[in-house]
Amino acid sequence: MNPQPSNGMPYDVDAVRADFPILHQEHHTGVPLIYLDNAASSQKPNQVIDTLDDYYRRYNANVHRGIHKLSEAATFAYEEARIKVKKFINAPSKREIIYTRGTTEGINLVAQTWARANLSEGDVVVSTQMEHHSNIVPWQMLAAEKGVHIRYVPVLPDGTLDLNAYAQILREEPVKLVTVMYVSNVLGTVNPVAQMARQAHDAGALILVDGAQAVPHMPVDVQALDCDFFVFSGHKMIGPTGIGVLYGRRDLLEAMPPWMGGGDMISRVRLEGSTWNELPYKFEAGTPAIAEAIGLGAAVDYLSALGMENIHAHEQAMTVYALDRLAEVPGITLYGPDAEKKGAVATFSMQGIHAHDVAQLLDGQGIAVRAGHHCAQPLHDVLGIPASARASFYLYNTFTEIDALIEGLYKAKTAFTL
Numbered sequence: 001m002n003p004q005p006s007n008g009m010p011y012d013v014d015a016v017r018a019d020f021p022i023l024h025q026e027h028h029t030g031v032p033l034i035y036l037d038n039a040a041s042s043q044k045p046n047q048v049i050d051t052l053d054d055y056y057r058r059y060n061a062n063v064h065r066g067i068h069k070l071s072e073a074a075t076f077a078y079e080e081a082r083i084k085v086k087k088f089i090n091a092p093s094k095r096e097i098i099y100t101r102g103t104t105e106g107i108n109l110v111a112q113t114w115a116r117a118n119l120s121e122g123d124v125v126v127s128t129q130m131e132h133h134s135n136i137v138p139w140q141m142l143a144a145e146k147g148v149h150i151r152y153v154p155v156l157p158d159g160t161l162d163l164n165a166y167a168q169i170l171r172e173e174p175v176k177l178v179t180v181m182y183v184s185n186v187l188g189t190v191n192p193v194a195q196m197a198r199q200a201h202d203a204g205a206l207i208l209v210d211g212a213q214a215v216p217h218m219p220v221d222v223q224a225l226d227c228d229f230f231v232f233s234g235h236k237m238i239g240p241t242g243i244g245v246l247y248g249r250r251d252l253l254e255a256m257p258p259w260m261g262g263g264d265m266i267s268r269v270r271l272e273g274s275t276w277n278e279l280p281y282k283f284e285a286g287t288p289a290i291a292e293a294i295g296l297g298a299a300v301d302y303l304s305a306l307g308m309e310n311i312h313a314h315e316q317a318m319t320v321y322a323l324d325r326l327a328e329v330p331g332i333t334l335y336g337p338d339a340e341k342k343g344a345v346a347t348f349s350m351q352g353i354h355a356h357d358v359a360q361l362l363d364g365q366g367i368a369v370r371a372g373h374h375c376a377q378p379l380h381d382v383l384g385i386p387a388s389a390r391a392s393f394y395l396y397n398t399f400t401e402i403d404a405l406i407e408g409l410y411k412a413k414t415a416f417t418l
């Protein structure tokens, strides 16, 4: 189908599923695929796959440099996708939309440009105990180089951030940057980033928001959040791999030095030195991920047509149902806040069965979940467990699939108690 604007119509999950060819295959002979690993990466609809195919078949060429028709068509589509992304997150201008390879690259870009240029010994970066490694390690690397200190906001037993501790750090330390995830990929916690941004600004600090688990699942407005930097990945929002976005406030981006040097990011190169291109190209050195950017535009079209509020409501209903049903299974421990307060993630452990075994036994039943530390080892240290299992839901998942997950867990339990 082509998803229609919401119009208050009921969410038609069957019509959505019809667009995703991978969902219609057998995972093993006679066993259908139930894909519940969406927080790691999402599946792609025909509309995105066809967009990539069309680019390579009809107008594959480099962007911003050819005078010929193919290059003009590629450039047009590449820049049109940027405008779609700008509208999707309500950025003020397309110049503030920098294409990256993903969330990880976006955070590293800010660490290596803005932070390197503006932070010095003794300055403080505030992160949290629940961050993905991509929002911890780049700051540790910077800290080692520049003598910057990192403070981590603790996670409370209910899976939310200790906002009193956050306020105290801002009051007492020379904080220059707060860097926090919008939605936790493990706990599902939706952090109050608009409030955290206000507090950071009142303390004279900037805020970077990791939106990797937010943009695919709920409406996001970077102006309403009043964040200074915002990063996310295309592959988690039904778009291609290898493409992501850094939104940055224009005055900051203008003042920042470039990161990678090469073609397209320059205005003039002389052997004695070079000058930089205007935004956003100053940060897009070399041939970019052209097909992937255009594919991201198609993903944005698809999600927008379906309506992010509708997708969010569908996921919330599924999360409430999944957590209720999971709580019925004997020996299960659930992590994170109540369903109403969290994203579409159900992370759990099962007494007496290692998370990897849970995932393997589910895989045998056609159910794909993630097991491990989910790139959040410090959070698992806080939870006191080496690993957990995670089912994560998206726009095409169904209540029947959740029932299958529960049945699968009962089977796993039986297998381990035999």
Ligand code: PLP
Binding pocket: 039, 040, 101, 102, 103, 104, 105, 132, 134, 181, 183, 184, 185, 210, 212, 213, 233, 375
């Ligand atoms: N931040 C969060 C919250 C994530 O869930 C992920 C991916 O799992 C990342 C960052 C890293 O994203 P990528 O690997 O696309 O750069």
